Amino acid sequence: MTRLLLWIRHHKSSVAGILLVVAGCAALLMLSRKVHHLSPRRPAAAVAVGGASAAAGAGTANGLTPSETAGTEQSARSARMRTEFETTTSYLDFISHAISRPQEGGKFYAMLAWKRCSDLTQHAGVAATHTGNDAFHEGALALVQDIEKRCTGVLETYPDIVALYKIATEQRGGRDFLMPENGRGIVTPTSRQNANADIDAALRTGDRWAAAEALQNNADFLDVGNSAGDDGVDRQLHEWAAETVACELVSSCRGGVEVSLHCVGTGDCVHDDYREVILSKVPESHRMVFDTMLAGMHARVGLTPAQLDGEK
Numbered sequence: 001m002t003r004l005l006l007w008i009r010h011h012k013s014s015v016a017g018i019l020l021v022v023a024g025c026a027a028l029l030m031l032s033r034k035v036h037h038l039s040p041r042r043p044a045a046a047v048a049v050g051g052a053s054a055a056a057g058a059g060t061a062n063g064l065t066p067s068e069t070a071g072t073e074q075s076a077r078s079a080r081m082r083t084e085f086e087t088t089t090s091y092l093d094f095i096s097h098a099i100s101r102p103q104e105g106g107k108f109y110a111m112l113a114w115k116r117c118s119d120l121t122q123h124a125g126v127a128a129t130h131t132g133n134d135a136f137h138e139g140a141l142a143l144v145q146d147i148e149k150r151c152t153g154v155l156e157t158y159p160d161i162v163a164l165y166k167i168a169t170e171q172r173g174g175r176d177f178l179m180p181e182n183g184r185g186i187v188t189p190t191s192r193q194n195a196n197a198d199i200d201a202a203l204r205t206g207d208r209w210a211a212a213e214a215l216q217n218n219a220d221f222l223d224v225g226n227s228a229g230d231d232g233v234d235r236q237l238h239e240w241a242a243e244t245v246a247c248e249l250v251s252s253c254r255g256g257v258e259v260s261l262h263c264v265g266t267g268d269c270v271h272d273d274y275r276e277v278i279l280s281k282v283p284e285s286h287r288m289v290f291d292t293m294l295a296g297m298h299a300r301v302g303l304t305p306a307q308l309d310g311e312k
Contacts, residue, residue, distance in 0.1 A: 074177060075206040078105040082209060085109045091117055092153040099168040107168045108178035108210060111186050114164050117151035119261065120144070127267030137269040140260035147257065161187055178202075178210045185217030195221035203301065211301055212246035224296025228289045237286060240278050241293045247274050248303060 081104045088094040091113040098106035098113070123144075130137050158164040165187045168176075180198045184190050190198060195218035202214035219242030220235050228234050247253040252274075259274040271277050282290045298308070 074103075077103065078178060078205070078207045078210075081105050081109050082207070085113060088113075089150060090152065091150045092157060095154065095158070095164070099164075099171050100173055102171075102173050102176035102179075105176060105178035105205075105207060105210070107171075107176035108186075108213075110168060111161060111164065111179075111183075112209065112213065114154060114158055114161055115186075116147065116257065117154040118161070119257075120148060120151060121155070123261045123265030126264055130263065130267040130269045132263070132269030133272065136255075136272045137263055139255065140263040140269065143257065143260045144264045178205055178207055180214065180217075185214060190218050190221065192221040194218075199300065208249040212249040215249070215297065215301060216242045216246050219297075222297065222300065224300060225291075225293030226289050228286055233286060237282070237290050237293055240282060241290060241297050244275050244278050244294060245297045245301060245303065248308060249301065 081098065081101070084094060084098070095110040095113050098110040100106065126141065158167075165183050169183075180186065180194075180201065182188060184194060185198060198218055199211070199214045199222075202210040205211075216239075219238040222238065222242075224238075225241075228237060243258070244253075247256060247258055252258065254273045256274065259272060259277055262274070262277050263269040263272075268277075271280070298304075
């Protein structure tokens, strides 16, 4: 013990260093134990409180900007409206409810419901005889009769689409994001100056029904394909091409409303695909011109060959 005390007396600096090291190790040990029991820190976005902050946090978390998130939500709302449009048992009731919901595309779909009912009057009655597949004829007849029931009272309540549009625009709730400005194309004539802008606006909504309607409304003004050298022929070919692309956009070419109306009204039930019905109308002398117009419209709305193959 005496020797140890003498050694400490002569080595005071060394002893102080050893004590500092020991004290430091003890402090680190205590700190590590304390950290081990701490709860993990949550990201700022996860603890954000309030509508705007929470929405912004969610948008950042899923990799979308606020505007992209809003667009996704808008598309979801229009998808719900489209489902209501297709499943309703009464277009008259659907129209009255839909026009007050422009934020969901309700005014646009109300107009579309009116047009579907109006299309029935162009194929009034059932052809006395029919050719083609009997099973397809029976299915087409059932579909047309079902639509007739859904359309009960629509044209009596709204004699023309202008009357419906006037009522729709008087409803409060803001502008319908699926409707072109001033009802252009649905109610009032379109123009060459607005054709591409209307189609671009419809494509931005992400709603294929809106894109199909805009394409058909503006088909005459699109600079696609080659000309047949006759304005009347070109106009007809443009309209047929737009009808083809429109049914492809909404996946209604095979067994849909258009081909069913054709089968029931004319008795020609050989084809259950509306694209084949349209092709049968195109003169062979203009088939190449029609094909180039069709390809141009496919490109205009972004339909790829792979997507088209899936529709056949």
